[in-house]
Amino acid sequence: MYNFTIPSQLKAWIDRILVAGKTFKYDANGPQGLAGNKRVIVAISRGGYYGAGTPAASMEHLETYLRGVFAFIGITSPEFIIADGIQVGPEHREKALAGALQAATSLRAA
Numbered sequence: 001m002y003n004f005t006i007p008s009q010l011k012a013w014i015d016r017i018l019v020a021g022k023t024f025k026y027d028a029n030g031p032q033g034l035a036g037n038k039r040v041i042v043a044i045s046r047g048g049y050y051g052a053g054t055p056a057a058s059m060e061h062l063e064t065y066l067r068g069v070f071a072f073i074g075i076t077s078p079e080f081i082i083a084d085g086i087q088v089g090p091e092h093r094e095k096a097l098a099g100a101l102q103a104a105t106s107l108r109a110a
């Protein structure tokens with residue numbers, strides 16, 4: 001997370017993969033995703049905590065944005081590996097990284 005959302009490098013990638021006629025199209029029913037056959041795994045890390053009920057939850061525009069972007073192109077169930085609180089302190093960082101590694105290990109095989 002950079003400044004509550006995605007880093008600009010990732011935004012540049014998104015600008016290249018959301019292409020009308022390739023990964024989405026508009027028809028009489030509105031936008032239709034054309035990339036629904038892809039599996040997407042997103043690993044995110046955040047310096048602080050942004051989960052439901054936290055004081056900063058309303059500033060979470062990273063995971064929510066990515067879920068919206070992928071849904072727009074037809075990927076409605078992206079899998080997220082999350083490490084939160086990595087700049088809060090060493091113990092938070094260790095716990096976050098261990099949890100994320102465990103979650104990554106538990107991903108089902110494609």
Ligand SMILES: Cc1cc2nc3c(=O)[nH]c(=O)nc-3n(C[C@H](O)[C@H](O)[C@H](O)COP(=O)(O)O)c2cc1C
Nearest residue numbers: 001002003004005044045046047048049085086087
């Ligand atoms: C430019 C910049 C902006 C950041 N903004 C946030 C932020 O808004 N919220 C947050 O929790 N962490 C923020 N962080 C901390 C990063 O999310 C954290 O360091 C990141 O998980 C590690 O990624 P990196 O190795 O690319 O820095 C920021 C870090 C940088 C360098």
